[in-house]
Ligand SMILES: O=C(O)CCC(=O)C(=O)O
């Protein structure tokens with residue numbers, strides 16, 4: 001073996017020519033730690049990805065529009081299974097048991113002129129009061145009107161008398177009757193078994209900071225749990241989403257299994273009527289209004305004649321001829 005061959009072998013054995021251990025070159029060491037880094041990051045990304053997929057397939061909220069502002073709907077309806085407690089309770093009222101639970105929307109029940117009259121009443125009525133928080137109500141049956149953080153009786157305000165014209169009274173009665181017919185038709189009820197009940201009221205919602213619990217209109221709830229006499233809830237909208245106000249969409253929260261949810265939206269529109277069975281099958285809330293004023297009327301019905309409510313008396317007692 002030549003001398004140069006011995007030298008070459010020595011070099012390739014890893015030791016220095018002087019017998020000391022060979023230093024690993026800098027560049028080689030950098031490549032190894034970079035590769036480890038890449039592997040570590042790839043694993044991390046994979047784990048996070050799996051967690052995200054598991055989360056979103058387990059806890060999923062879908063969004064569905066039931067009625068948009070742009071549409072003018074003759075009728076849109078959705079059938080649902082009644083919640084057990086609702087069905088067990090309503091089963092006692094023959095003629096008032098729905099063929100199915102569910103919800104509907106129609107833009108053809110109430111006319112534009114009727115909406116104008118009712119909206120004008122709401123605006124004039126709220127001038128005599130109005131909550132200092134975001135939700136004001138005016139109940140024509142009891143006379144309750146929000147005023148700052150309390151309620152006053154509008155029928156005890158003599159100047160308010162002028163807003164209750166015969167035209168208004170007739171319109172209110174007529175509209176309420178048309179809505180009662182629509183509910184009977186939709187749920188296949190005997191109309192006479194369906195009674196107007198308390199509370200039935202005008203509402204005005206704004207983005208004012210809530211001052212009392214009555215101002216917190218955005219909490220999810222079941223109407224039958226809030227007002228046990230309710231069996232059918234209807235809403236007549238007097239203002240346009242996206243024009244008179246923003247936010248403030250009505251949202252049904254449908255549960256599909258334990259974790260999946262679907263938010264089903266109704267965009268308020270002047271003259272739009274929505275109606276639904278008042279049990280837990282129709283859990284809902286109203287989004288917070290971000291600007292403007294959202295006017296609506298909640299018109300509620302019961303099958304229990306003990307909770308039936310007569311038409312408003314307005315100022316009739318004082319108006320009656322001797
Ligand atoms: O104003 C609405 O759209 C619904 C209000 C509501 O949920 C209620 O009054 O129970």
Ligand SMILES: [Fe+2]
Pocket residue numbers: 221222223284
């Ligand atoms: Fe409600």
